[in-house]
Amino acid sequence: MKKTMHVGLTVLMAAFVLAGCSSVPLDTKVPVETRTPTALGSGAGGANPSGAGQSGVTSVDLTKGGANVGLGKVVYFDFDSFVLKDEYRPLVDSFAKSLTADRKKKVVVEGHTDERGGREYNLALGQKRAESVTKALALLGAADAQIEAVSFGKERPAAQGSDEAAWAKNRRAELVYR
Amino acid sequence: MIVIVPDSIARSTMHNIRRSAQVSTARSTGLVRTAFGSLLLVAAVFFCSKASAQFRVEISGVGATQLPIAITKFRDEERATPSLSVSAIVRADLERSGVFKGVDAPGALDENSQPVMTEWRGRAADALVAGSITRLADGRFDIRFKLWDVVKGTPLGGQSTAVEAGDLRLAAHRIADYIYEKLTGDKGVFSTRIAYVTKGGGRFTLRVADADGEGGQVALNSAEPIISPAWSPDGKQLAYVSFESQKAVVYTQDTASGARRAIANFRGSNSAPAWSPDGQTLAVTLSRDGGSQLYLIGRDGGAPRRLTSSNAIDTEPAFSPDGRTIYFVSDRGGGPQIYRISTGGGNVERVTFGGSYNISPAISPDGRTLAYISRQGNTFRLYTLDVTGSGQPQALTDTSDDESPSFAPNGKLIIYASRAQGRDVLMTTTLDGKIKARLVSTTADVREPVWGPYGR
Numbered sequence: 326m327k328k329t330m331h332v333g334l335t336v337l338m339a340a341f342v343l344a345g346c347s348s349v350p351l352d353t354k355v356p357v358e359t360r361t362p363t364a365l366g367s368g369a370g371g372a373n374p375s376g377a378g379q380s381g382v383t384s385v386d387l388t389k390g391g392a393n394v395g396l397g398k399v400v401y402f403d404f405d406s407f408v409l410k411d412e413y414r415p416l417v418d419s420f421a422k423s424l425t426a427d428r429k430k431k432v433v434v435e436g437h438t439d440e441r442g443g444r445e446y447n448l449a450l451g452q453k454r455a456e457s458v459t460k461a462l463a464l465l466g467a468a469d470a471q472i473e474a475v476s477f478g479k480e481r482p483a484a485q486g487s488d489e490a491a492w493a494k495n496r497r498a499e500l501v502y503r
Numbered sequence: 504m505i506v507i508v509p510d511s512i513a514r515s516t517m518h519n520i521r522r523s524a525q526v527s528t529a530r531s532t533g534l535v536r537t538a539f540g541s542l543l544l545v546a547a548v549f550f551c552s553k554a555s556a557q558f559r560v561e562i563s564g565v566g567a568t569q570l571p572i573a574i575t576k577f578r579d580e581e582r583a584t585p586s587l588s589v590s591a592i593v594r595a596d597l598e599r600s601g602v603f604k605g606v607d608a609p610g611a612l613d614e615n616s617q618p619v620m621t622e623w624r625g626r627a628a629d630a631l632v633a634g635s636i637t638r639l640a641d642g643r644f645d646i647r648f649k650l651w652d653v654v655k656g657t658p659l660g661g662q663s664t665a666v667e668a669g670d671l672r673l674a675a676h677r678i679a680d681y682i683y684e685k686l687t688g689d690k691g692v693f694s695t696r697i698a699y700v701t702k703g704g705g706r707f708t709l710r711v712a713d714a715d716g717e718g719g720q721v722a723l724n725s726a727e728p729i730i731s732p733a734w735s736p737d738g739k740q741l742a743y744v745s746f747e748s749q750k751a752v753v754y755t756q757d758t759a760s761g762a763r764r765a766i767a768n769f770r771g772s773n774s775a776p777a778w779s780p781d782g783q784t785l786a787v788t789l790s791r792d793g794g795s796q797l798y799l800i801g802r803d804g805g806a807p808r809r810l811t812s813s814n815a816i817d818t819e820p821a822f823s824p825d826g827r828t829i830y831f832v833s834d835r836g837g838g839p840q841i842y843r844i845s846t847g848g849g850n851v852e853r854v855t856f857g858g859s860y861n862i863s864p865a866i867s868p869d870g871r872t873l874a875y876i877s878r879q880g881n882t883f884r885l886y887t888l889d890v891t892g893s894g895q896p897q898a899l900t901d902t903s904d905d906e907s908p909s910f911a912p913n914g915k916l917i918i919y920a921s922r923a924q925g926r927d928v929l930m931t932t933t934l935d936g937k938i939k940a941r942l943v944s945t946t947a948d949v950r951e952p953v954w955g956p957y958g959r
Contacts, residue, residue, distance in 0.1 A: 379959055380669050382711045382720035383761030387727075387747050433749070442883070443862040443876060443906065444730050444951070445775045446832060446839055448744075448751060449788065449795035449816040452772050456793065474790065475750040476772045480728035 399483075400458060402496045404439075407453045409461055417458060420500055421465030428468065434458045435499045436476040437483070439492035444478055451476030454498045570686060572597060573608035573628035573653075578635035583644060589636060589675040596679035596693040596715060599931065600915070601938030603686075614649035614663075620656040628653050630686060634661075634678075643667050646674050650682055659685050672718045692911040696955040697918060698722070698732045698741055699929060703947035709743060711758055714911070714954070716929060716942030722758055733776050733785075734955040735802075742766070742776035742785060753787055755802070766804040777820045777829075778802075779846075786810065786820035786829055797831055799846070810848060821864045822846070830854065830864040830873065841875055843890075855888065857896045863907055866890075867914045872934065874899075874908040874917050885919050887934060899936035909954045918942075918952045 398420070400413040409417065424430050436455030438447040455474035462472050484494035574594045581588075597603035606626055612618055612633035623631050634648030649661035662681060666674045673694055680691030693714055701708045707729045712719035723729060727746040734741060735755070742755045751774045753767035767773040771790030778785055782802060789798045789807060795816045798807035811817040815835035822829055823843075830843045833851070841855040841864045855861040860878035867874070873888045877896065882903035886896045904922040911918070916931045923930075929942040929952045 380673050380718070380720075382722050382758045384721040385723045385756070385761045385763060387723065387725040387745075388706050435749075442860070442878070443819070443832075443839075445788070445819045446816070446862050448730075448772060448774050449818045452790050452795050453816065456790070473750075473770055476790075477728070477746065477751075478730075480730065480746065 398500045400498045400500070401493065402454055402498070404492075404496065406496075407450075407457045409457050416500075417461050418465060421462050421467050424462065424467040424471050425465075428471065431471050431473070431503045432462070432467070433501050433503050434462075434472065434474045435501060436474065437481060437495055437497050437499070438479050439495045440479050440482060440487065441492070442479070444480070448476050448478030448480075451478045451498075454496075458498045458500065568602075569604040570602060570630065571604045571606045571628050572630040572632065572682070572686075573606040573623060573626060574632040575608040575610060575612045575634075577633070577646070577648065578611065578613040580636045583636040583638045584671055587671060587675075589646060589671065589678070590632075590634070592672060592675035592715070592717075593632065593679045593682070596676060596691075597682060599715065599940040600683060600691075600693075601933045602683070614647045614661050618651060620651070620653055623651075623653045630659075630682075632678075632682060639665060644671060644674075646678070648678055650685060672713055676713060676715070689915065690913050690957070692913050692916065692954075692957075694959075695912055695957060696734075696738065696959055697929075697942075697952055698734065698955065699920075699949055699952040700729050700732065701947040701949050702728075708947075709741065711741075722756060722761075723763075730951055731775055732951055732953050733778055734953060735778050736780055736782040736956055738956045738959045742778065744774045744776070753785070755785075764804065766802070767798075767800055767807065769807075775818050775820060777822055779822050780824055780826040786822065786831075788818040788820070797829065797844075810846075811844065811851070813851075819863055821866055823866050824868055824870045830866060832862050832864065841873065854890060855896070861886075865908045865910055865917070867910050867934075868912055869914055872910075872914070874910065874919075876905055876908065885917070885921075885932070887917075897936070899932050899934075900930075900939075907951050907953070909952060911954050912957050916954075918954050920950045920952055 398416055400409065400416065420432055424432060434455040436451030436453065438451045452474060455476055459472045459474040463469065482495045483497065484491040574590050577590045580590060594605045598605050606628040613635040614633060616633055618631055631651040631653050632648055634646065637645040639645050643665045645663065645665050647661065647663040650659045651657065652659050664674055676694035679693040683691035695714045696711055697714055698709065698711050701710060705726065707725050707727065708721055709723040709729050709732060710719045711722050722741060725745060725747050730744045732741050732743040739759065740755050740757050742753060744751050745754055751772040752765050753773045753776045754763050754765050756763035766785065767787045767789060769789055769791035773787060773789055775788040776785050784799050784801060787798055787800055788795050794814065795818050796812065797810040797817050797820050799810055800807040813833065813835050815833050817831055817833045819832040820829045827846055828843050829846055830841055832839050833842050836853065838859040839862050840853055841861050842851050842853050844851045854873065855875065858877045858879055861875050863876045865874045871889060871891050873890045875886055876883050877886045883905050884903065885899045885905040885908055887899060888894055888896045902921045902923065906920040908917050908919040916933060918929060918931050921928055921930050923941065927948045927950060929949055930939055931942065932939045
């Protein structure tokens, strides 16, 4: 009974968390959600007897919310490069046309890198790739408010593997309508 | 082997024990030479009792001074706490520090015993620990122990503490801290915590564990990546980057309550949180104005203040312990290198010069040593550099996929992620690179370790 309530609470909290995120206006503070401290069971398989004492950590579970992964159009980049290749101009043109035709439309450009190197530095490299696409969209008439460049760095590879074939598939930017 | 001790004031104990430790090391070094010839690498595998999972300490290089210490099984510990062995945790902690070497400790002693010192000298122990565990009527456990200087044949002190079941590991780590400080004069870090991220089964999990990697608890589960955890200086909160809203957003989370807040959720990517030493400010990387640049933001969020203005990537900020300087990574010179800037802004000074790719700066608690990852060819390796003078970069490992270094709060160890035998592992190393321990045996992909401060 207690356990059911607890799971229910966790799901509810996860829902609050997700709701809180999607309704957050940019550039403002967000409210804090608080919950009753409750010790969850051990996560990593270590011994975690009942008494929480000074060692208690409360778990937050976001996995119940479901991921929102849109499938977008993809632009690939050369190694260590941020240059939008000519072969992708038609794709970017078509996105720009659609954005200028409907000012309510929005596109998020997600930059990605291959697996080599540090996570944060790759996040910045992916951001640079995404921005090279949003800059092209802006030049073609898309409004700033319609486009956002974000990065996943090396965290969301399109292809697994540690060879040039996989790396080439992962050096990319994805254009996703939101 | 008996070391004659000239005086008996308390302060000299450590010195004397160290002296006798050197004698013992000379002894064991001789053994090593006999056994392995000129081999420089000695790997020792310790299998602890069922409860404290297998871990591994690798000792490489000669000259590692290790003090031999005997830690007897605490009286009644098998009956009172069958699921974990406090004495085994204490021994494992001390061995992992690189400063101690466990000596077999048979027999039944407790804190009230009068151990026969000649017997323990015969086992080549320089220090001895014995204790007891009793279950109290209220369900808590009364843990007592005593520490002896075997060389001098005198007690060095002891403690008693009553803890609830969930804090048994903590109590064991605190005993190890006590012993470490008594015998070395430095503060121990065994009762501190680490945080790290695992990836497995399609989910990302931010975990908090004891400094030995055991007793892990989940702080956050997500279907989307979590990177760059950072402890607040008071050890109560974690800042991290979560992609749960399909972009990088910086959150802080109170580990005890689970309360969390997005402190940087601007247009573009928000990442690389680093706490100022006073805990009031975080340095973050934001792309809200284009590019990836450093900003300072209050612990509760609010309007960020821009710190760097370059046309390059500026990221991975790390505060110096005095809070005046921020070390960071920039590719303003071509490839990524580590630079520093005053927290108030101003001139940027380049810090790393060796190699074409140096990232992930961490600064020691005394502000003197920079730990970072350097790419040499296709290898990514942990390096240190003395930032106070003209020191040369020092490679600490011979592995090829090192990541994310972070200093222990006493500055004696660095935790980092690496790969060994095809698996992702968390490692600790002494600053001379001679003594390494592997933490957290799990099949999950484990990464992004960060060492918490004293206190929790």
